[in-house]
Amino acid sequence: MYKLTLILKYLRKRRIAWVSLLAVILCTAMVLVVISVMGGWLRMFKEGFHGATGDIVIARPGSLSGFPYYQEMIERIEQLPEVNGAAPMLRSGGLMKIGGYRDVVQVVGLVPEKMGRVNGFTQSLFRQTQNADTATNQPSFKLPLPADEYRAYADRAVTDPADWPGAIVGTYVIARKNEKGELERPAAAYRLPMTITVLGIDEESSSVDINNKVQRPYWVVDDSRTKIWQIDDKTIYVPFELLQKDLRMEAFGDAPARTNEVAIGLKPGTNLEAARAKIRDIVIDIAKARNLPMEEIDGVVALGAPVKVMLWQEVNAKFIGAVEREKVLVTMLFGIISIVAVFLIFCIFFMIVVEKTRDIGIIKSVGATSAGVAQVFLGYGLAIGLTGAVLGTLAGYLIVKNINWLHEMMGTLMGVKIWDAETYAFDTIPNTLNPNEMIVIFCVAVIASVIGALVPAIRAARLNPVEALRWE
Amino acid sequence: MPTTAPQASTATILRAAGVRKSFVMGDTRIEVLKGCDLTIRPGEFIAIEGRSGSGKSTLLHIMGALDEADDGTIEYAGRDLARESSSARAGVRNCEFGFVFQFYHLLPELSVLENTMLAAMIENSWFSFRSRRAELRDAASAILKSLGLEHRLKHRPAQLSGGERQRVAIARALMNKPKVLFADEPTGNLDADTGRQIMAVLEKLHRDAGQTIIMVTHDRALARTADRVLVLKDGILKNADRTPSTTG
Ligand SMILES: Nc1ncnc2c1ncn2[C@@H]1O[C@H](COP(=O)(O)OP(=O)(O)O)[C@@H](O)[C@H]1O
Ligand SMILES: [Mg+2]
Numbered sequence: 001m002y003k004l005t006l007i008l009k010y011l012r013k014r015r016i017a018w019v020s021l022l023a024v025i026l027c028t029a030m031v032l033v034v035i036s037v038m039g040g041w042l043r044m045f046k047e048g049f050h051g052a053t054g055d056i057v058i059a060r061p062g063s064l065s066g067f068p069y070y071q072e073m074i075e076r077i078e079q080l081p082e083v084n085g086a087a088p089m090l091r092s093g094g095l096m097k098i099g100g101y102r103d104v105v106q107v108v109g110l111v112p113e114k115m116g117r118v119n120g121f122t123q124s125l126f127r128q129t130q131n132a133d134t135a136t137n138q139p140s141f142k143l144p145l146p147a148d149e150y151r152a153y154a155d156r157a158v159t160d161p162a163d164w165p166g167a168i169v170g171t172y173v174i175a176r177k178n179e180k181g182e183l184e185r186p187a188a189a190y191r192l193p194m195t196i197t198v199l200g201i202d203e204e205s206s207s208v209d210i211n212n213k214v215q216r217p218y219w220v221v222d223d224s225r226t227k228i229w230q231i232d233d234k235t236i237y238v239p240f241e242l243l244q245k246d247l248r249m250e251a252f253g254d255a256p257a258r259t260n261e262v263a264i265g266l267k268p269g270t271n272l273e274a275a276r277a278k279i280r281d282i283v284i285d286i287a288k289a290r291n292l293p294m295e296e297i298d299g300v301v302a303l304g305a306p307v308k309v310m311l312w313q314e315v316n317a318k319f320i321g322a323v324e325r326e327k328v329l330v331t332m333l334f335g336i337i338s339i340v341a342v343f344l345i346f347c348i349f350f351m352i353v354v355e356k357t358r359d360i361g362i363i364k365s366v367g368a369t370s371a372g373v374a375q376v377f378l379g380y381g382l383a384i385g386l387t388g389a390v391l392g393t394l395a396g397y398l399i400v401k402n403i404n405w406l407h408e409m410m411g412t413l414m415g416v417k418i419w420d421a422e423t424y425a426f427d428t429i430p431n432t433l434n435p436n437e438m439i440v441i442f443c444v445a446v447i448a449s450v451i452g453a454l455v456p457a458i459r460a461a462r463l464n465p466v467e468a469l470r471w472e
Numbered sequence: 473m474p475t476t477a478p479q480a481s482t483a484t485i486l487r488a489a490g491v492r493k494s495f496v497m498g499d500t501r502i503e504v505l506k507g508c509d510l511t512i513r514p515g516e517f518i519a520i521e522g523r524s525g526s527g528k529s530t531l532l533h534i535m536g537a538l539d540e541a542d543d544g545t546i547e548y549a550g551r552d553l554a555r556e557s558s559s560a561r562a563g564v565r566n567c568e569f570g571f572v573f574q575f576y577h578l579l580p581e582l583s584v585l586e587n588t589m590l591a592a593m594i595e596n597s598w599f600s601f602r603s604r605r606a607e608l609r610d611a612a613s614a615i616l617k618s619l620g621l622e623h624r625l626k627h628r629p630a631q632l633s634g635g636e637r638q639r640v641a642i643a644r645a646l647m648n649k650p651k652v653l654f655a656d657e658p659t660g661n662l663d664a665d666t667g668r669q670i671m672a673v674l675e676k677l678h679r680d681a682g683q684t685i686i687m688v689t690h691d692r693a694l695a696r697t698a699d700r701v702l703v704l705k706d707g708i709l710k711n712a713d714r715t716p717s718t719t720g
Pocket of ligand 2: 657
């Protein structure tokens with residue numbers, strides 16, 4: 001009984017106990033915030049890449065000229081029951097000129113009607129899906145305005161502006177964030193003419209041919225926000241056939257048409273690896289028949305730049321791996337800081353035991369056992385740990401939930417901007433918590449506090465009552 | 473185990489035999505107790521007199537199961553306390569013995585009432601304390617009232633005078649109705665008047681309630697209040713009560 005009484009009295013009356021309590025609160029909140037933000041970031045990163053990539057990708061990394069016979073592959077792959085859809089995609093570097101602004105961009109050629117069954121591209125479109133007025137499930141590159149309007153906006157053009165194709169741009173190509181963090185698109189966002197220049201690729205040497213420069217005017221018809229900054233900042237999506245032509249990858253004489261990638265979307269709940277195996281079988285089959293270099297056929301590894309069937313995680317392994325390692329690193333760093341907190345509790349408890357030496361002698365003289373005395377201090381540690389963990393978890397929860405608001409406040413009040421979209425790929429800080437992580441952090445905080453109190457408690461228990469009473 | 477004559481143990485509540493204790497300080501070894509024998513009968517008020525540093529407190533601590541002797545036996549109710557486990561000795565301190573110290577030794581965070589109830593709090597688990605709380609609270613209040621502290625229950629030790637603190641300490645020692653009350657210079661920190669009041673309290677306990685008291689003091693005049701006075705000098709108790717049965 002005395003244990004509880006003493007614990008409560010000491011908790012209330014000892015100022016120094018508040019310091020250890022504060023340490024527990026801060027460390028718990030800090031670790032929770034870091035793990036939640038980093039974990040949320042990692043998850044958003046993965047979701048973003050998954051959405052932008054599709055589930056499985058056939059590609060030929062290291063080759064500019066891509067691979068042929070993709071139509072055959074798509075046809076057979078789409079017959080697999082677990083496959084939702086498959087679509088060819090082209091990727092190329094290019095030069096963009098929009099207004100007076102020029103930049104190097106990634107030009108992606110895609111078949112818009114097919115993308116809905118392959119990946120999250122459709123959902124990323126602002127005008128055609130997210131803007132309720134024009135919502136559609138069939139995104140396209142069609143020009144949304146009457147022909148005359150385009151003619152009026154590009155009156156000095158050589159070709160008829162109403163015949164120019166449409167292009168979809170990454171959101172940040174045309175939009176900017178204002179101080180409040182909201183996206184602002186220019187008023188004439190979807191009447192913007194732009195020119196894309198790409199270089200044709202020589203099939204033989206798979207090198208870029210400077211004489212094959214193709215310049216083509218486009219109208220911006222929509223913007224895509226995958227929420228991955230690196231993608232949304234500098235990507236232009238154009239019709240697949242046009243880019244294929246400009247890159248000299250279309251069928252020509254005997255040469256078959258080529259693509260850089262085939263993106264495949266699976267039905268929900270499909271086992272990725274099993275589906276990959278089936279798709280590989282199809283690709284190997286075609287590769288054998290057509291004499292394509294495949295990453296491995298009958299145990300023979302192809303040299304050069306073979307065709308590979310990759311999971312979405314493998315396609316983005318470099319990015320995801322980096323973020324994963326960063327999460328582990330930061331969590332470890334803050335874990336080490338938390339060890340400092342355990343040490344702080346240890347020191348404070350040791351101080352309390354030294355300061356309370358005479359009290360320990362007193363309660364022993366009145367009949368408290370050594371175990372009882374140890375329990376007082378362990379219970380004290382437990383009480384501080386529990387209180388600190390509860391308050392720390394609560395504080396961490398509130399911080400994470402309001403992290404974007406807090407970040408903005410910091411920005412406006414102190415001019416500090418920690419979260420930068422360019423560095424972190426996302427324009428908002430992740431604000432979700434994982435209940436399992438919360439429980440683990442809570443328990444670790446409590447256990448750490450008890451561990452911090454352990455040595456002082458043992459010392460207190462071992463005190464000789466007579467010496468403790470003589471203590472000045 | 474030395475065999476003890478049955479009639480002697482009925483007449484004896486606490487017996488120290490051949491108690492030795494030395495302390496090592498640096499290179500020197502100080503022999504404080506060099507074989508002390510003492511037999512206390514129930515209801516006796518004994519004073520141990522001696523100069524400061526003569527080892528009175530040490531002897532009292534050993535007899536009160538607070539400290540361990542290097543050699544010798546402490547026999548209480550047929551048990552040799554020196555051979556008991558430390559938790560058994562803690563139990564004896566809790567339920568059988570009561571201590572009053574020169575410097576009061578109250579817990580500063582607890583109120584007068586809580587300080588008084590400390591022994592009961594230690595004795596009882598949380599549940600049994602809850603169920604007996606009213607009863608224990610009444611008992612503690614009654615003891616405090618008998619010591620003239622009924623208006624001080626909620627105060628903290630720091631708010632009390634020295635004499636009041638020592639009375640709270642006596643109340644705490646009496647809480648679990650101890651068989652033996654140990655008092656180590658109970659007036660040593662008080663002025664003469666207050667000291668006399670405290671002595672009056674002890675005398676009254678002894679006279680009215682038949683409380684067995686062992687008091688230690690360096691003050692010869694105070695010592696004379698007791699039934700029997702022993703002198704601790706050069707590590708030996710003189711005028712010690714040596715009943716025939718203790719020799720052996
Ligand atoms: N823990 C200890 N370590 C060393 N010496 C001690 C210790 N406790 C007591 N002493 C010494 O033992 C002697 C007797 O002490 P004590 O019993 O307190 O005397 P008294 O109560 O008669 O004044 C003193 O000289 C004291 O310094
Ligand atoms: Mg003394």
